[in-house]
Amino acid sequence: MHLRPLPEEHRETYREFLNYAFRPENGPDWSNERLPDPENHRPRGFYDAPPDAAVEDLDAADLRTVCAFYDFTARVRGEWHPLPGISAVASPPEARRQGHVAAMLDGLLAEFRDTGRYLSALWPFEYAFYRRFGWATANNYAKTTVPPDELGAVAAGPAGEFVRLDADDWERVKDVYAAAATEDLAVDRSEGWIRHRLFRGWEDDPFVYGWERDGDLRGYVVYDVTGDWESRTLSVGELVAVDAEARAQLFRFLRDHDSQVDEVVLSSERESTRLIDDLTDPRAATVELKPGPMVRIVDVPAALEAVTFPVDAACDLFLAVEDGRCDWNNGPFSLVVTDGEASVESVGRDADPDATVEIGALSQLLVGARAVEALARTDRLSVADAEAADALASVFTERDRYLREGF
Incomplete structure (x- = not known):
C-alpha cells in the first residue's frame, strides 16, 4: 500500500469515491458536474501497489481510499505559516x-513532514474518529437564527450603496476579507479559492452583495434563499465587514428581506460575535x-521553532x-x-x-485554542x-482564532 499524488486519469474514480461517501442516497454510480478545484487543491490516492511503482503503472482499480488537501497559508500567533487543510477522505x-484510512493519514502526515508542512487542519465527519489520530478542535462557531425584522436593532440607517458582486470582483472581496479577518487561523485566500469557493455553490451559486461607501467596498455578505411561499429561509454563509458601520449596513440589507423570508440564519459566526446581546x-x-x-501538529520541533511566542515568555x-x-513526535x-x-x-x-x-492538546496550546x-x-x-505550569502558560497564551474556511 502506498500514498501517491492522484494521476489525472484516475480523477473519475476519485469522484466516484467522493460521491458515494458524501451523497450515499444517490448510489455509487451517481455523477454530477463538480465545482472547479482551486489551484491549491492536491488530490491523493492510497494504492494497493508497491511504493516504487511508476505513475504510469498505477491502475485506478488498485485505489483503496482517497483524500486531498488544500495548500493553505494561515496566520498562527500573528504570522503566516503553512496549514494544509485535509479534505475528501473517502473509500x-x-x-x-x-x-x-489510518494508513493513508499516516502517509499524508509523513508527506507533510517531509515537505515542511508542520501543521495541519481538517473538518471532521466525526470528532472522536479524528481525535484518535491526534487532531483536536481549534475553535467553535455560532449558528444564529433570527426573524429578519429583529435585525432592525443592529441595522444602520440608509447610507452608502449595496452592489451585486461576482467572481471578477475577487480582488475587492479579498481586500475586505484581509482587512477584517485579522484573527489567528485566518487563511490567506487565493484568487482561485475566492472564485471557486465563495462565488460557487454545490447545488446553486449563492448571492453575493457588498456595501460601498463612496465607491469603496467596506463589507460583503454571501447567502442563499431556500423554501417556498409557505416558508423561506435566508442562510448567510459569510458576512465580512471592515468595521462596525459596514457590519450594521449588512444587517440592514438582511433586515430588508423581511417581506420575503421568515428567518435569517447566520450559519458560521464567530463565537465571540454575540449578536444576541444587541437585539x-x-x-x-x-x-x-x-x-x-x-x-x-505534524512535526513538533519544526512547529514550535517556527512559531513566534510572547517576548516575555520564559521557559526551560x-x-x-x-x-x-x-x-x-514522541x-x-x-x-x-x-x-x-x-x-x-x-x-x-x-x-x-x-x-x-498528548499531541492534540499540544496542538491546541500552539494555536492558542486552550x-x-x-x-x-x-x-x-x-x-x-506550579513553576512548570507557569512557564508553559507564559509561552502558550490563548489567542483570538477562527478558521472559517469550509473544505
Missing part, C-alpha cells in the same frame, strides 16, 4: 474497516454553539509528547523559549519530564509543579 464500502428581544433569536475544525523544561501515530524534548523564540531538541528517554502532553490551566485539569496534560 468505497468494500474497502472500509481494513485500516486503509431588542434576545429571546427572538436562537444561538447554537457548534464545534469547528480541528488542528494537528523537559516536555514529553505522546503521539500514537507519528513516532518522530518526546521528551528540551523546550527553551527566550525573546519569543523556541529551541527544541530531543533528549534521552530517561529524562524526567516537567510536563507530559489554556494551560484548563488542559491541566484533563488527562491530556500533566504538569510536575
Whole structure:
C-alpha cells in the first residue's frame, strides 16, 4: 500500500469515491458536474501497489481510499505559516474497516513532514474518529437564527450603496476579507479559492452583495434563499465587514428581506460575535454553539521553532509528547523559549519530564485554542509543579482564532 499524488486519469474514480461517501442516497454510480478545484487543491490516492511503482503503472482499480488537501497559508500567533487543510477522505464500502484510512493519514502526515508542512487542519465527519489520530478542535462557531425584522436593532440607517458582486470582483472581496479577518487561523485566500469557493455553490451559486461607501467596498455578505411561499429561509454563509458601520449596513440589507423570508440564519459566526446581546428581544433569536475544525501538529520541533511566542515568555523544561501515530513526535524534548523564540531538541528517554502532553492538546496550546490551566485539569496534560505550569502558560497564551474556511 502506498500514498501517491492522484494521476489525472484516475480523477473519475476519485469522484466516484467522493460521491458515494458524501451523497450515499444517490448510489455509487451517481455523477454530477463538480465545482472547479482551486489551484491549491492536491488530490491523493492510497494504492494497493508497491511504493516504487511508476505513475504510469498505477491502475485506478488498485485505489483503496482517497483524500486531498488544500495548500493553505494561515496566520498562527500573528504570522503566516503553512496549514494544509485535509479534505475528501473517502473509500468505497468494500474497502472500509481494513485500516486503509489510518494508513493513508499516516502517509499524508509523513508527506507533510517531509515537505515542511508542520501543521495541519481538517473538518471532521466525526470528532472522536479524528481525535484518535491526534487532531483536536481549534475553535467553535455560532449558528444564529433570527426573524429578519429583529435585525432592525443592529441595522444602520440608509447610507452608502449595496452592489451585486461576482467572481471578477475577487480582488475587492479579498481586500475586505484581509482587512477584517485579522484573527489567528485566518487563511490567506487565493484568487482561485475566492472564485471557486465563495462565488460557487454545490447545488446553486449563492448571492453575493457588498456595501460601498463612496465607491469603496467596506463589507460583503454571501447567502442563499431556500423554501417556498409557505416558508423561506435566508442562510448567510459569510458576512465580512471592515468595521462596525459596514457590519450594521449588512444587517440592514438582511433586515430588508423581511417581506420575503421568515428567518435569517447566520450559519458560521464567530463565537465571540454575540449578536444576541444587541437585539431588542434576545429571546427572538436562537444561538447554537457548534464545534469547528480541528488542528494537528505534524512535526513538533519544526512547529514550535517556527512559531513566534510572547517576548516575555520564559521557559526551560523537559516536555514529553505522546503521539500514537507519528513516532518522530514522541518526546521528551528540551523546550527553551527566550525573546519569543523556541529551541527544541530531543533528549534521552530517561529524562524526567516537567510536563507530559498528548499531541492534540499540544496542538491546541500552539494555536492558542486552550489554556494551560484548563488542559491541566484533563488527562491530556500533566504538569510536575506550579513553576512548570507557569512557564508553559507564559509561552502558550490563548489567542483570538477562527478558521472559517469550509473544505
